[in-house]
Amino acid sequence: MVVLQKVHGSNNQFFLLDQTTLTQALNSQELQNLAQKITKKDFFGGVDGLLVVDSSSVPAALGKMRVYNADGSRALMCGNGLRTVSRYLATKHQQDQFLVETDQANLQVQKQTPWAPQIPAYSVEISPVSFQANKLPFANLGTDQLINQIVPQFDPQLKFTALAVPNPHLISFVSAAVMEGPLLKELGEKLNQTNPYFPEGVNLSFAQVKKADELFVRTFERGVGFTNACGTGMSATSLAYFLTQPQVPAMGTQLTIKNPGGMVQTRVHQGSSEQYWIELSGNATVIAEIQLPEADLRHGNLQPENYAYNETGEALAYQNFVQQLS
Numbered sequence: 340m341v342v343l344q345k346v347h348g349s350n351n352q353f354f355l356l357d358q359t360t361l362t363q364a365l366n367s368q369e370l371q372n373l374a375q376k377i378t379k380k381d382f383f384g385g386v387d388g389l390l391v392v393d394s395s396s397v398p399a400a401l402g403k404m405r406v407y408n409a410d411g412s413r414a415l416m417c418g419n420g421l422r423t424v425s426r427y428l429a430t431k432h433q434q435d436q437f438l439v440e441t442d443q444a445n446l447q448v449q450k451q452t453p454w455a456p457q458i459p460a461y462s463v464e465i466s467p468v469s470f471q472a473n474k475l476p477f478a479n480l481g482t483d484q485l486i487n488q489i490v491p492q493f494d495p496q497l498k499f500t501a502l503a504v505p506n507p508h509l510i511s512f513v514s515a516a517v518m519e520g521p522l523l524k525e526l527g528e529k530l531n532q533t534n535p536y537f538p539e540g541v542n543l544s545f546a547q548v549k550k551a552d553e554l555f556v557r558t559f560e561r562g563v564g565f566t567n568a569c570g571t572g573m574s575a576t577s578l579a580y581f582l583t584q585p586q587v588p589a590m591g592t593q594l595t596i597k598n599p600g601g602m603v604q605t606r607v608h609q610g611s612s613e614q615y616w617i618e619l620s621g622n623a624t625v626i627a628e629i630q631l632p633e634a635d636l637r638h639g640n641l642q643p644e645n646y647a648y649n650e651t652g653e654a655l656a657y658q659n660f661v662q663q664l665s
């Protein structure tokens with residue numbers, strides 16, 4: 340029997356599979372197939388993606404994280420997911436501060452003081468950051484960097500900023516009316532089908548400034564659609580905020596980022612040679628543990644009615660915490 344954890348960060352939900360516990364690791368095709376199946380509602384309510392943990396050969400890294408979106412595509416990074424993987428590895432290895440290997444970088448993660456009873460919290464590094472068109476990639480917008488510019492192909496009035504962290508993000512600071520209107524879905528869908536601008540798709544976030552140190556962010560994710568929260572999206576938006584909005588606090592000030600699933604905190608850092616990185620902090624919640632045969636996972640032959648599903652109670656604790664916030 341194998342244990343699959345159902346986890347969330349800011350209610351961005353995933354299944355977490357530790358491949359080191361299997362007799363034989365699933366290959367990429369098997370993982371893609373599994374991601375497409377277990378993200379569906381008929382498998383314990385569904386999730387946004389699959390987090391795969393493997394061993395790492397990088398010194399000081401306790402593991403390696405790979406991310407599969409609900410449509411089976413690979414994502415280069417996942418901020419909310421990385422917090423839950425950090426908790427998993429911290430518990431398994433009894434360490435509070437370590438590296439996690441990801442597709443493009445070995446990222447520093449750290450256990451935090453719990454935000455409330457039954458709400459463990461972790462902070463994770465989001466990097467590397469790039470504004471270069473070829474890193475997202477984007478094309479046919481008449482520029483190599485898109486920073487706070489009107490893009491008539493997207494909207495006649497809104498200004499957009501594009502950055503990779505390293506997965507691709509497109510951000511616009513909008514009014515309440517635009518936040519509630521149809522554009523986020525329409526543009527999100529348009530840029531995640533075959534299109535001349537973002538050939539590999541893009542995560543689209545709309546943001547509102549609530550206070551100098553508080554934003555609200557909603558994201559239409561590549562490979563998923565609307566999510567309750569996107570960790571890399573909120574991190575990228577935090578950097579875009581400091582670079583493009585008027586009357587911002589000093590860079591390095593902690594921001595509270597609210598989202599439809601709850602909240603996180605971010606801090607934007609500027610390292611040597613003007614390299615930015617973002618510290619993303621928030622809950623790392625285990626919703627439930629599911630026991631199932633390894634062969635079912637490998638063959639995507641899922642029979643949820645036959646599996647034990649043990650809830651931890653942490654999801655309810657988080658819901659209560661979020662209600663108090665509002």
Ligand SMILES: N[C@@H](CCC[C@H](N)C(=O)O)C(=O)O
Pocket residue numbers: 351406408413414415416417418419420506507542560561562563566568569570571572
């Ligand atoms: N929800 C994630 C980001 C997931 C990846 C994204 N869909 C992509 O394809 O880049 C987060 O919390 O960062």
